[in-house]
Amino acid sequence: MAPQNRWLKTPFCDLKGPGQEGLAVIQLYLMPVIFICVLILGLPLNLLSLWIFSHRLKRWTRSTVLIFNLTLADASWLLALPFLIYFHLDRLDWTLGPDLCKAVRLLYHNYFYLSIFFVSSISLDRYLAIVHPLRSVALLGRRQTVLLCGAVWLVTLALSVPVAGMTIVQPCPGINRSVCTLYMLLDVTSVSLPYSVFCSITGFVFPLVSICYCCVRSVNELRHLPCLHRPHHKWRRLVRVMSAVLIIFSLLYLPYHLIRNATIVMRAVYPDTPAAWRTADLLFSLEMCVCSLNTCINPLFSCFAGQQFRQELHDTFQTLWHRRADVKSAAAPSLKSERGAVTRSRSPGVSAVVPLEILSAR
Numbered sequence: 001m002a003p004q005n006r007w008l009k010t011p012f013c014d015l016k017g018p019g020q021e022g023l024a025v026i027q028l029y030l031m032p033v034i035f036i037c038v039l040i041l042g043l044p045l046n047l048l049s050l051w052i053f054s055h056r057l058k059r060w061t062r063s064t065v066l067i068f069n070l071t072l073a074d075a076s077w078l079l080a081l082p083f084l085i086y087f088h089l090d091r092l093d094w095t096l097g098p099d100l101c102k103a104v105r106l107l108y109h110n111y112f113y114l115s116i117f118f119v120s121s122i123s124l125d126r127y128l129a130i131v132h133p134l135r136s137v138a139l140l141g142r143r144q145t146v147l148l149c150g151a152v153w154l155v156t157l158a159l160s161v162p163v164a165g166m167t168i169v170q171p172c173p174g175i176n177r178s179v180c181t182l183y184m185l186l187d188v189t190s191v192s193l194p195y196s197v198f199c200s201i202t203g204f205v206f207p208l209v210s211i212c213y214c215c216v217r218s219v220n221e222l223r224h225l226p227c228l229h230r231p232h233h234k235w236r237r238l239v240r241v242m243s244a245v246l247i248i249f250s251l252l253y254l255p256y257h258l259i260r261n262a263t264i265v266m267r268a269v270y271p272d273t274p275a276a277w278r279t280a281d282l283l284f285s286l287e288m289c290v291c292s293l294n295t296c297i298n299p300l301f302s303c304f305a306g307q308q309f310r311q312e313l314h315d316t317f318q319t320l321w322h323r324r325a326d327v328k329s330a331a332a333p334s335l336k337s338e339r340g341a342v343t344r345s346r347s348p349g350v351s352a353v354v355p356l357e358i359l360s361a362r
Contacts, residue, residue: 012092012179013172019278026285032088034289039081042295046075049299062145063125069149070118074295077111080104081292087180094169094180101180102164110160113203115294117152119249120207126242127214131221159203162195184260184284189268196264200257211249215242252294256287 015024049071057064083104087094094101125145128136140148166183186192219239263280270276 012181013170013175013177015092019275022282023278023285026282026289027088027092031285031289032085035081035085035088035292038292038295039078039085042074042299043078045296045299046071046078050075060142062140062142063122065142065145065149066118066122066125069152070115070122070298073111073114073118074298077107078295080107084108091177092179093177095178098169101169102167105167105180105182106160106164109163109199110156112291113156113159113199114152115298116203116207116249116253117156118149119245119298120210121148121152123211123214123242123245126238127218130218130238156203159199166192166195184263185267186264187267187271189264189271193261193264193268196261200261204253204257208249208253211246215246218242248297252291252297256291259283259287 012023012027014020015027050068053064053068053071060068080103083096083100086096125140128140132139163183166186168181169178170181171178183192184196219242222238259280263277263284266277266280
């Protein structure tokens with residue numbers, strides 16, 4: 001592991017320097033705004049999903065287990081997001097201690113690959129259900145699915161542990177400010193580059209290949225099924241879901257891994273020319289913003305991928321709507337009776353308030 005005194009001048013220390021205007025705008029304004037929007041939108045969606053899983057779903061299938069773990073990974077990351085929001089709103093001055101800095105960076109990296117592996121597992125589940133429907137229970141039953149989820153959590157944690165070792169709180173020279181660093185800004189690229197490439201291959205390339213294979217095989221199998229066994233609307237919906245997963249997966253994660261590795265490569269090729277890194281640093285900061293949107297996309301994916309979850313979500317909103325309507329209908333007669341209980345009786349030169357019961361008795 002690289003010693004802590006071998007860090008390059010981070011561009012986050014000199015945000016007012018020449019050529020740093022774009023990075024300053026992203027880090028100080030755009031990123032906290034996007035993080036706040038993601039937190040406001042993503043946290044209620046994921047907490048609602050967890051509540052439905054915990055209180056509404058009585059029968060858990062393997063798909064339910066996988067989607068629940070994906071939602072749990074999203075929620076765990078969103079709970080750590082306020083610390084990053086505070087960091088960026090405080091003009092990149094980390095005052096929360098080195099341990100929390102390491103934990104936040106590790107959580108970001110860990111969540112990133114948890115999301116990738118669970119989306120890949122859901123694609124595998126769809127593939128088995130479509131291509132091998134009879135053998136799918138034996139190949140991936142609920143017990144095997146729980147073990148698979150546990151393995152995913154352990155593997156991604158092991159994959160992310162080196163991030164904590166490469167993360168420090170770096171004091172900015174000449175400025176009363178400290179930065180919670182990112183490992184791709186490590187001076188010793190002989191450590192950070194192999195690690196980044198390894199994570200890219202094991203945590204992105206292999207899952208991408210598996211998703212592509214599952215998607216192509218599943219769509220091909222659906223097309224060759226007799227019309228009797230594949231209702232047209234269900235077939236089209238499955239194809240759309242799997243295609244959307246592949247497209248969103250590629251758009252979110254492919255640019256991120258390419259730009260992250262490019263950021264480190266530029267530092268390795270031009271170690272003494274910070275101006276050569278600016279474009280890569282700028283693009284990587286933008287990609288961090290884009291990838292954070294994934295926590296808002298995954299709950300929507302849960303709705304489309306899980307039929308049982310979608311039905312329970314619909315029933316929950318329908319119940320809430322009926323309760324609201326019942327409250328309004330119960331309040332309306334009482335309000336009407338209160339208004340009707342008192343009627344004005346007008347006589348020449350006399351204005352009086354007369355109860356309704358007295359009028360009816362006349």
